[in-house]
Amino acid sequence: MIDIEDRFIEKRIFKSRLILIYLFFGFLFSLLVYRTYSLQVYSFSSYELASIENKTKTVLVQPTRGIIYDRNGNILINNVPSYDLIIQPSQITDIQAYLDRLGSIISISNRDREYVYEQFPIKSSYNRELTVKRGLSNEEIARFEVRNYLFPEAIIDERYSRESQYPDLFSHVLGYVGGIQNDRLENVLSSQNKRLGETAFKYANGYLVGKTGIESIYDNELRGTFGEKVYEVDARGKFLKQIDLIDPIKGKDLVTSLDLNAQKIAYEAMKGRRGAVVVVEIESGSIITYLSSPSFSINEISNGISNSNFQKLVDDKNKPFFDRASQGRYSPASTIKPAIGLYGLENKIIDWDFKIQDPGYFILPEDQRVYRGWKDGGHGEINLESAIIESSNTFFFSLAYESEIDDLIQHLASFGFGKNVCLDCFNPDKGLLPSPEWKMNNLNFGWFKGDSVNMGVGQGYLSATPIQLAFYGAFLSNKGSLEKLSILDIYSNKELLELPSNNISEEDWNRLHDSMIGVIESPKGTAKRLKNLKPYTIAAKSGTVELVSLDSKEDYELVRQDINKRDHAIMVAFGPMPNPKYAVSVVIENAESGGSVAGPVAVKVLNSLIDK
């Protein structure tokens, strides 16, 4: 009996415990089913996405940059394809040994080596590619490709270098391109709904972006749109097959208003001297010539220059990187005189018959300070016309003395002084149109009458860039109104600058132009030497910027021993008269005479345009 009872108890315990443990497992398994349900049904979309992201890899295909043309369809900057040997510095520890190994297959010049050694730590830290050798021959490519398994850190790939046939001609106006910082690349990509993560080492690191000039201003247009190649990849990241391809869209080609030939003439005429030449087409306000001299090769900068060569350019005392055309500040000197004359006419301080006696100097009544002209003994009895032709200082000293400074400033502002007059110049300087407030704020001095007098001959604080001077010339030629300048003719509503000239008649403008023609054509003209250099007439005004204020010619002879203290030469001209098409400004630093040094440059450039 005990036995049977025992068995009964045993069976009961067993059954209850087995059910208990099955219930426990039932609970565990329902957890599992719920878990699977939540993975497969509830979170399906996120896991599906993750699995697609796992198995696909998108690499961006770089668009080619737009081509830049001149106004006549000449290619100024192009993309030149070449097969380059490229390494991934972050994967390489001993670059010297690595180059030795590579060098046994593809010869590497000492210059290239030097460049690689120098760039290696930089590119390595940014995880950028580094080009070891450009423009490989077919034989070199073949030699490398059969051994490429030995060099997983190196590839040969097609790269486009940005090249100009005229690398030194358009250095400042067109500018150069260069590598791009990660954060900027991210901006560029996100504007095209792409991600930086999608850029494989192979594709994106050769991406070039405009750094200066037109390349930078119109980078958005030039850069084009990235394409995409979508690959199926396995877990090791091995590309199995291409699933999808979106072709890149080539950047927009830009047709500039620049004229290759005129730029060439200007470049040759400047002979590497420090200065700038700017030519403007008056009717359209487009910039035809934009030269800052000396210049540098944009090809070298765009496609990788060694630090030492770059440093040489930076250290060059002639400052080739400095864009004198739109950033150089120069006193307009005597070229301002027509504008001052117009001020006198507008405010009825003078008329064309108004005459004064020019003894060669002006004495400021307030403090008896003497302001001298350029000619000892003066110009005798002169009116506005002869004062412009002979460039009398005394006439304009006394006219400026009579001026209301605030009116005068406002008047000069209409000519573009103190303003940015170029819509697509790179980092244009506004020059300086001084005012009593400006002087008080910056120099802690009040405005003296003498400051106005100085302004009358374009000296003192007033300064302008060659772009502004060219605008000024075009503005004068167009009789008091002009749209802002541009290098690309893409602006539909260009801002118009206008002289509010209630008291200036057509007749006044014609006489002013005649006076400026006289600067060259009159036997007394300051630029009469230019008369026979051209087959047509042009209107002009020369200027000589005094860098040191002096009382006598003898003092200047001492000063000019130091070349850097010699006067700057300036010329503003437009022609052909009587229907001017082009206005030009030329500035040559320390060249002393506007009429005889800057003048010929201006005429040569105009000749190249007007001959046609």
Added chain:
Amino acid sequence: MKQLSFKRFTIYFDQYLFISITLLSVMGLFFLYSASQGDVNVVIKQAVFVGFGLCLMFALSQPDPDIYKILSLVFLIISLLLVVITILFAKEINGAKRWLDLGVFTLQPSELVKIALPLYLASYLFEKPIPIDLKNTFKSIAIIATCFLLIAKQPDLGTSLVVSMAGIYILFFAGLSWKFIGSSFLIFIISLPFLWNNFLQPFQQQRIQTLLDPGADPYGSGWNITQSKIAIGSGGISGKGYTDGSQSHLDFLPETETDFIFAVIAEEFGFIGICVLLSIYFFILLRCLYLAFNARDRFCRLTIGGLSLIFASTLFINLAMVTGLIPVVGMPLPLISKGGSSLLSFYIAFGIIISMASHKKLMQR
């Protein structure tokens, strides 16, 4: 369960278990073809194991349970001896000595212990008073501990834990007192930090940490579990289609043929496929529950209960691991994962279960 009587002899088998196990095994071959990237050799080798295993299962269903009772001690001793031989003489693979090379087949003796231990304990407790007293409890625990330590020495923590669980299930069915269970559990909890510091290898600690935060190192230790979850999740309701799972076919998923084959199935057949698969497993387990209830004596009851729970535990551990509920431990999906010893051990277990369920005694003890 059936006893088919012919003129001279009787065939013992259980058609429910037999059909469902065969079905699972064949489905396994089908899944394995995809999981091995279409490697026919792997599938053929596995098919041979399956065929042999099914025959073995059938053969082991025939002897009377009393024979197992008598032989259980010998079986356990041989199994443990093989483990010892493995520890002493086997070649080290991945830092562990688990496999004995038998020429045609590498045997993992610890898989045999998994069956031998519950079998022996069931026969040991057959004559003992129930509920089990303290003396027998400690004796049993000593046996379990011996097996545990021997296997853990290989080292193979996963299998040694399953083996101990197998023993403990038997003790539990034998009426192990709740007091004892409660206090052991308390001691276990208290000694957890001690176990963590002294028994777990650094890689084992890492696996546990990875489970808690798989995102911390998704390309390192978290890779397996991350990819497994992506594979399962991206299968959705109806799956990506047979052999079309990108996670398994592009090598994102590790160990597709063995431990992670469930993820392959989930990716290619979706939630519907998983439900079908799990229903077959549940059917097998419920059938075992039924058989255990109706077993002819204590020995059979304990054995069927213990063996079926080993099956359930292995299944649960594999699924929980693959779905990221527990740390990664080497545990196959029963009857489906590629692999010899563990596959055979389940056929052996089911052979014994069928034998115990289908042999009736006229005179019940």
